[in-house]
Amino acid sequence: xxxxxxxxxxxxxxxxxxxxxxxxxxxxxxxxxxxxxxxxxxxxxxxxxxxxxxxxxxxxxxxxxxxxxxxxxxxxxxxxxxxxxxxxxxxxxxxxxxxxxxxxxxxxxxxxxxxxxxxxxxxxxxxxxxxxxxxxx
Amino acid sequence: xxxxxxxxxxxxxxxxxxxxxxxxxxxxxxxxxxxxxxxxxxxxxxxxxxxxxxxxxxxxxxxxxxxxxxxxxxxxxxxxxxxxxxxxxxxxxxxxxxxxxxxxxxxxxxxxxxxxxxxxxxxxxxxxxxxxxxxxxxxxxxxxxxxxxxxxxxxxxxxxxxxxxxxxxxxxxxxxxxxxxxxxx
Numbered sequence: 001x002x003x004x005x006x007x008x009x010x011x012x013x014x015x016x017x018x019x020x021x022x023x024x025x026x027x028x029x030x031x032x033x034x035x036x037x038x039x040x041x042x043x044x045x046x047x048x049x050x051x052x053x054x055x056x057x058x059x060x061x062x063x064x065x066x067x068x069x070x071x072x073x074x075x076x077x078x079x080x081x082x083x084x085x086x087x088x089x090x091x092x093x094x095x096x097x098x099x100x101x102x103x104x105x106x107x108x109x110x111x112x113x114x115x116x117x118x119x120x121x122x123x124x125x126x127x128x129x130x131x132x133x134x135x136x137x
Numbered sequence: 138x139x140x141x142x143x144x145x146x147x148x149x150x151x152x153x154x155x156x157x158x159x160x161x162x163x164x165x166x167x168x169x170x171x172x173x174x175x176x177x178x179x180x181x182x183x184x185x186x187x188x189x190x191x192x193x194x195x196x197x198x199x200x201x202x203x204x205x206x207x208x209x210x211x212x213x214x215x216x217x218x219x220x221x222x223x224x225x226x227x228x229x230x231x232x233x234x235x236x237x238x239x240x241x242x243x244x245x246x247x248x249x250x251x252x253x254x255x256x257x258x259x260x261x262x263x264x265x266x267x268x269x270x271x272x273x274x275x276x277x278x279x280x281x282x283x284x285x286x287x288x289x290x291x292x293x294x295x296x297x298x299x300x301x302x303x304x305x306x307x308x309x310x311x312x313x314x315x316x317x318x319x320x321x322x
């Protein structure tokens with residue numbers, strides 16, 4: 001039962017991603033061509049409110065519902081891994097029109113071929129794990 | 138109640154995504170979907186082959202449950218909350234796609250030529266989806282996060298690395314959209 005809250009939040013996430021068409025390949029293509037404000041509005045307003053939310057959590061030292069202080073782990077300082085990894089991710093994002101969240105929402109929508117993208121992304125993650133030590137970070 | 142069936146605008150979606158992130162923080166977790174791909178590798182036994190997959194994946198079960206919820210949400214929205222499955226694209230985008238041979242752009246959520254069943258009649262169709270997925274999976278782990286982990290969670294916490302990753306997302310996205318997709322779509 002302790003997992004039900006995550007199921008509900010995931011359910012809300014799935015609905016919003018589908019209803020706001022964020023899972024549509026076309027919306028991602030349109031975004032990268034700068035021909036619509038929609039995706040910029042979605043990400044921009046989420047980040048502005050997210051900044052406010054993180055600020056308030058830190059300012060009031062809010063505790064999680066389990067009673068522990070909410071902590072934020074700073075990301076490791078580097079440029080290579082973020083720029084190169086990010087670029088590789090971006091190539092795949094524009095190609096499939098789906099990042100990891102939307103992939104699963106599309107599966108729920110019944111777009112079965114997305115299973116191949118999900119399979120590919122697991123393979124890609126596996127390949128990263130195998131070659132991690134040889135890559136510049 | 139008609140608004141339920143209409144496409145929802147960005148100013149509804151953005152705040153709800155911020156709410157999802159905030160709820161997960163209040164539950165003592167963090168918003169990042171791509172971590173699940175690593176968990177799946179770990180459950181499948183990849184820990185025998187690489188240290189990267191040797192971690193206590195049971196601590197990530199909540200995230201798998203979250204993703205399962207997203208699948209259910211996708212099903213529910215499709216089945217009960219959407220009447221028209223067309224996307225109201227910018228006419229310039231539709232025209233551009235037509236020039237590239239993509240017919241009926243916006244008449245469905247996903248292009249038939251990529252996600253339609255006939256696209257899977259050829260090995261090229263399979264390769265397109267699998268390679269796209271590999272790029273997403275490899276890139277997101279290399280960068281340490283995807284759109285949710287970097288663009289939403291990371292930027293909300295004013296992390297410079299996340300900004301660099303998002304710049305990377307756009308470099309890759311623009312290269313694919315302008316320089317590669319026109320030849321492979």
